[in-house]
Amino acid sequence: xxxxxxxxxxxxxxxxxxxxxxxxxxxxxxxxxxxxxxxxxxxxxxxxxxxxxxxxxxxxxxxxxxxxxxxxxxxxxxxxxxxxxxxxxxxxxxxxxxxxxxxxx
Numbered sequence: 743x744x745x746x747x748x749x750x751x752x753x754x755x756x757x758x759x760x761x762x763x764x765x766x767x768x769x770x771x772x773x774x775x776x777x778x779x780x781x782x783x784x785x786x787x788x789x790x791x792x793x794x795x796x797x798x799x800x801x802x803x804x805x806x807x808x809x810x811x812x813x814x815x816x817x818x819x820x821x822x823x824x825x826x827x828x829x830x831x832x833x834x835x836x837x838x839x840x841x842x843x844x845x846x847x
Contacts, residue, residue: 753781
């Protein structure tokens with residue numbers, strides 16, 4: 743089971759967990775749109791999320807995929823482990839983060 747970290751929650755109150763060296767969101771119990779989508783997009787926009795994010799979902803988030811492509815991420819999906827059903831997504835950054843615009847004013 744993933745461990746809770748001290749990272750700031752996403753989408754208001756969704757905890758960011760840590761699993762196998764990558765942030766993980768367990769969104770299987772969140773069924774109210776657009777909260778799962780917002781949580782994922784908020785996390786991948788954070789520089790500290792790294793290049794891999796894992797997400798557990800109750801169903802296939804078809805509206806998420808175009809947003810991931812637009813932001814430079816790819817994904818793989820597989821059935822979630824256990825009897826709960828659902829889906830396990832592994833998101834991978836395919837484009838480098840944009841350079842910070844804070845320097846050189």
